[in-house]
Amino acid sequence: MSTELAVPPRKTTSIGRFWASTIGKKAVMAVTGLALVAYLFAHMLGNLKVFFGAAAMNDYAAWLRTIGEPALPYEAVLWIVRAGLLVAFVLHVTAAVQLSIRDRRARPVRYAHRRRARASFATSTMRWGGATLAVYVVWHILDLTVGVANQDFVAGQPHHNIVADFSVWWVNVIYIVALLMLGLHLNHGFWSAARTLGSARPVIRTIGTAVAVMITGGFLAVPIGVMTGLVA
Numbered sequence: 001m002s003t004e005l006a007v008p009p010r011k012t013t014s015i016g017r018f019w020a021s022t023i024g025k026k027a028v029m030a031v032t033g034l035a036l037v038a039y040l041f042a043h044m045l046g047n048l049k050v051f052f053g054a055a056a057m058n059d060y061a062a063w064l065r066t067i068g069e070p071a072l073p074y075e076a077v078l079w080i081v082r083a084g085l086l087v088a089f090v091l092h093v094t095a096a097v098q099l100s101i102r103d104r105r106a107r108p109v110r111y112a113h114r115r116r117a118r119a120s121f122a123t124s125t126m127r128w129g130g131a132t133l134a135v136y137v138v139w140h141i142l143d144l145t146v147g148v149a150n151q152d153f154v155a156g157q158p159h160h161n162i163v164a165d166f167s168v169w170w171v172n173v174i175y176i177v178a179l180l181m182l183g184l185h186l187n188h189g190f191w192s193a194a195r196t197l198g199s200a201r202p203v204i205r206t207i208g209t210a211v212a213v214m215i216t217g218g219f220l221a222v223p224i225g226v227m228t229g230l231v232a
Contacts, residue, residue: 028095029196042220047222093134136174148159162231163232183215191208
């Protein structure tokens with residue numbers, strides 16, 4: 001007769017059960033995705049300051065570091081935002097990867113008939129486009145935030161760093177390709193998030209497309225402005 005004691009099953013919290021479910025992961029992806037879209041919109045508007053000259057752009061960047069003073073320390077709000085973005089980004093990517101793995105395991109054998117090209121293209125865009133964007137985000141931080149990937153980087157001079165960066169043709173190619181992938185990701189992701197959160201009205205798709213075009217176009221305006229001499 002065995003003398004080993006049975007180990008009681010580990011209890012899971014409601015949050016754990018929610019995260020373990022497919023709908024929970026989709027909901028996390030939707031909420032974090034919308035939060036990241038809101039940040040991208042604000043970031044895009046800030047980038048457009050570059051068209052108002054070096055003083056306007058540099059003053060704006062300096063202002064971001066002083067939000068909350070003197071109640072909060074220097075750069076406190078900026079670091080809080082960065083921490084929130086990091087959490088949202090990690091949750092978004094983790095949920096996406098786990099859902100993709102779960103989907104593959106649920107269908108180990110491919111469909112006998114190919115799915116519609118439109119659905120396949122959208123799925124491929126979300127998966128491979130998302131992976132491409134994740135790599136690009138790391139490079140972008142090293143390039144224009146930390147400065148190690150920009151040989152002409154000057155701390156506290158974002159206008160100079162932007163002009164120096166987009167004066168190099170291959171940097172523009174990387175940036176433009178990444179932005180086009182971002183536009184496709186936003187267009188499909190916005191609609192997917194809306195459906196997950198319970199709204200599948202056709203107008204949502206139109207709004208998603210408009211948001212994707214606006215954000216992509218706003219970001220693209222900066223390198224185009226440098227290449228055409230509007231920003232110097």
